[in-house]
Amino acid sequence: MINLKEVRTRIASIKSTRQITSAMKMVSASKLRKAQNGILNLRPYAAGLKKMLQSVDPQIPADEKNHFTQGREGKNILVVGIASNKGLCGTYNVLLIKRTLLHVNSLVQDGYKVKLLLVGKKIESFFQGHDIEILKTAHEILEGITYEKSEALAKELMEMYTEETFDRVDVVYNRFKNAVMQELVIDQLLPIPLDIPAEEPKKESVKAEEPFEEFPYILEPSPKEVLDTLVPQYISLYLYQIFLDASASENGARMTAMHKASDNATELLKNLTLSYNKVRQSMITREIMEIVGGAEVFSR
Numbered sequence: 515m516i517n518l519k520e521v522r523t524r525i526a527s528i529k530s531t532r533q534i535t536s537a538m539k540m541v542s543a544s545k546l547r548k549a550q551n552g553i554l555n556l557r558p559y560a561a562g563l564k565k566m567l568q569s570v571d572p573q574i575p576a577d578e579k580n581h582f583t584q585g586r587e588g589k590n591i592l593v594v595g596i597a598s599n600k601g602l603c604g605t606y607n608v609l610l611i612k613r614t615l616l617h618v619n620s621l622v623q624d625g626y627k628v629k630l631l632l633v634g635k636k637i638e639s640f641f642q643g644h645d646i647e648i649l650k651t652a653h654e655i656l657e658g659i660t661y662e663k664s665e666a667l668a669k670e671l672m673e674m675y676t677e678e679t680f681d682r683v684d685v686v687y688n689r690f691k692n693a694v695m696q697e698l699v700i701d702q703l704l705p706i707p708l709d710i711p712a713e714e715p716k717k718e719s720v721k722a723e724e725p726f727e728e729f730p731y732i733l734e735p736s737p738k739e740v741l742d743t744l745v746p747q748y749i750s751l752y753l754y755q756i757f758l759d760a761s762a763s764e765n766g767a768r769m770t771a772m773h774k775a776s777d778n779a780t781e782l783l784k785n786l787t788l789s790y791n792k793v794r795q796s797m798i799t800r801e802i803m804e805i806v807g808g809a810e811v812f813s814r
Contacts, residue, residue, distance in 0.1 A: 518794065532779035550690065563748050574741060582704060589625060589626050590678075591629075591683070592683045592684070593628055594631045596688075597634030598656065599653055600636075610686065610688060611641075613686055630648045633655055638653070655667065659758060675705075684702055687759060687760045688763035693769060706748065
């Protein structure tokens, strides 16, 4: 026989949990909307800026090119992994950590020396138990993503690249696609891979007979000075875009996880309530039968 008191306690506990998951879902949805608006507005600008760099770079002599756009031989690689500070976001952190570990192991097998820059307490707690050196953590960036924070980290990375502390910087993160879908990607931040076409943002449908016409850039004072000014700005902007992508992906994953948790709690409440009512009805029926049986005995 089911203990009705225990069932009532479980029902109250599940109702309380459902209230929490529903509230977390609403909070995540609000944060997602903010991050989504930011990333969707930033992508066209970042793509246009990279396209400009790709147009200007070929005009500069090989011995005068910006060193942030030129690869070099070297075995030192910094891998930046961006996860989250908090849990309750489904498989978001697990898949990202797994992808980061696979990438690091692949680089090590190829003979590279790898160090880590970790953003997110979840990924740090995992790699603390491994032999890979953690150069730096930057969890505070996720508490409130701003361009200023991204720019400060980008300047630090550019300084290390200039001093040849590292010969390449890879970033592992989730690229935002929509509220229920994120794409795990590994992007090369430094040196800038200008040979890879800029990601074209989605545009509203345009008639085929009215194509966009491109014009050559007029550069003042010189292509080299223009490129030297634009490259650091692009690196800072692109890192900011990466953090916005990661934030939108995290909140999308958490919103989906909390939605599923709330639905599961509702289904569990339904089953528990049904079981509780069946047992309670059975007890009431048995008590009525006992009363009727006792009344028949005394009426004889």
